[in-house]
Amino acid sequence: MDKSTLDLLKSQFGLVGVSPKMIEIFRTILKVAPTDLNVLITGETGTGKEVVANAIHKLSKRKKFPFISVNCGAIPETLLESELFGHEKGAFTGAYEQRKGYFEVANKGTMFLDEIGEMPIGTQVKLLRVLETGEFNRLGSTEIRKVDVRVIAATNKILEEEIYKGTFRQDLYYRLKNLHIILPPLRERPEDIPILIDYFAEKTCSRLGIKYQGISLDALNILRGLQWEGNVRELKNLIETIIQLEKNGFITIEILKKYLPPALPPYVVTEQPKETSLIPISRSPxxxxxxxxxxxxxxxxxxxxxxxxxxxxxxxxxxxxxxxxxxxxxxxxxxxxxTDGFPNISGENVNLENIEKEIISYTLKKYKGNRRLTAKALGISERTLYRKINQYNLT
Ligand SMILES: Nc1ncnc2c1ncn2[C@@H]1O[C@H](COP(=O)(O)OP(=O)(O)OP(=O)(O)O)[C@@H](O)[C@H]1O
Ligand SMILES: [Mg+2]
Missing domain, CATH: 1.20.5 (Single alpha-helices involved in coiled-coils or other helix-helix interfaces)
Structure with a gap:
């Protein structure tokens, strides 16, 4: 993926990443965005499901039409259906007037159904119908309405588990899963941490009118080793807090420690983890x-x-x-x-001078009187050898 595409994803959609896993996801986003395929995005909290959904919409031909985000987990069950599909006056207690639902509002655009795993099973049936035929009824109405809405759904639940428990419809799952984007937890892509830090720090600094100068390597290594249960959101909050409170545009290990829990588990402060040591099986979506x-x-x-x-x-x-x-x-x-007949010096003959004399005489014999070779073999200069020969009368 070339740098200009990465720059575009960053500046237009706030999507940052350099890890192979994220690059692959960026490729998928670019490929799927122009189509009308429904997309299911799963991943732990804070991994960027909503940013990705938004990018897909903005990169699609629907970008001039609404992007409506509905959090299925935040709206009380009784209200969700009327919010999604609208209602006629008197459809239920409190329905004082006729109202359009989000599906009508989102016509020609994209509907982002967040926390789809929380959607009540009755609403799921109606959603499936819109997905299959584009048709729905407002609550309290027999009139069939038709819309053209692309659905992007997200969840941090394991939908297969919900299907097994009977709280999520399998047919809806397959409908939504036209294309499935799995956002990896931040701990599985530590390569993204430095670039995300710079991105969040630079943004905060420019808001505060200060110059971002960077983060020290030891501080960065600590951050690369953290578990990041809250993923990118947690990292973003941490960096923004540090920059705003410190107001100096750089992050050192001393500064960082003030903002981290005091008792870090040992794995946190040691070497940065290797890819193979990260096995987040239990929490993998x-x-x-x-x-x-x-x-x-x-x-x-x-x-x-x-x-x-x-x-x-x-x-x-x-x-x-x-x-x-x-x-x-x-x-x-x-x-x-x-075999060389090395001199045998023993008894009263044993003194340094005798030993030296015997060795020199032995070596001279060995080299047939050649003084140069003898000196070399003994490790002394020819001059010294000459002196010793005279001293011991060796001729
Ligand atoms: N790849 C990314 N590049 C830049 N910012 C990111 C990235 N991923 C996530 N963020 C930022 O992290 C925060 C959380 O992202 P988002 O709301 O999309 O997560 P989520 O997966 O929808 O979480 P939740 O399951 O809790 O709703 C946002 O502020 C978002 O801008
Ligand atoms: Mg979200």
Whole structure:
């Protein structure tokens, strides 16, 4: 993905990321946006489901029409249907006048159904109908209305589990899942942390009219190792808080520590975690994704074991080669000592001068009187050898 596309996603839609996982998601967004496919976005809280939904809308031909975001979990069950599909006057107690629902308002545009996992099963049936035929009835009306709305749904629930429990309709799930975008937790893409920090810090600094100068490496490493249960939202809040309260445009480890919980678990302050050490299976939104991660980790481990085995074999080979050399050297070493008639100095003859004399005389003989070779073998200069020869009358 080229830099200009990344810049566009950042400046137009507030979408930042450089990790392979996010780049892949950006590619999907660009591909799916111009189509009319419904999209299901899943991921832990704060992973960017709403930003992605918004980007898809803005990149589509529907961008001139409304993007309506409805939080299915925040509206009381009784109200949700009338909010979505509208009602006629007197349709229920309190329906004093006729009212359009969000689906009518969103006509030709996009409807973002957030927390779809919270939608009551009765409403799900009506939603399925709109998705399949574009048709619906306002509450209290028999008139069939037709709309052209693209639906993007999001949830941090595992919908398969909800289906199993009977709280989510399988047919609706497949309808929504025309295209499924799974946003990975921040801890699975630590490569994105530096760029996100810069993005949030720069924005806050420019709002405050100060210059952003950066974050120190040790502070960054701590942030890269955190678990980020609240994902990008949590990181954003932290950076914004630090910049606003410190007002100095840079983040050091001392500053950072003031804003982090005092007792950090040990894994937090150590080395940044490697990709393979991140196995967020239990919290992964999709079981299949979890299995993929386990599988990949196992494959990586297998590769590591193979590499280690190779290294051990190589070492063994080297050790073998070394011991052979030692054995080969031995007889030669003995040979020199045994056959060269090295002087045997013992008893009262043993003093330094005698030893020196004997050794010089022995070496001279060995090199047949050649003084240069003798001096070299003894490690002394020719001049010294000359002096010693005179001193010991060795001629
Ligand atoms: N890739 C990203 N680049 C820049 N900002 C991001 C990114 N992802 C998320 N954010 C920011 O993090 C915050 C949370 O994002 P968003 O509301 O889209 O998360 P969510 O997945 O919808 O969370 P929830 O499940 O709690 O509703 C927002 O302020 C958003 O701008
Ligand atoms: Mg959201």
């Amino acid at each position: 999709e079981t299949t994704l979890g299995l993929e991660v386990i599988f990949k980790t196992l494959l990586d481990l297998k590769k590591d074991v193979e590499l280690l085995k190779g290294a051990i074999n190589e070492l063994n080979a080297k050790v073998d080669a070394l011991s052979t050399n030692i054995i080969e050297l031995k007889p030669e070493a003995y040979h020199i000592v045994e």
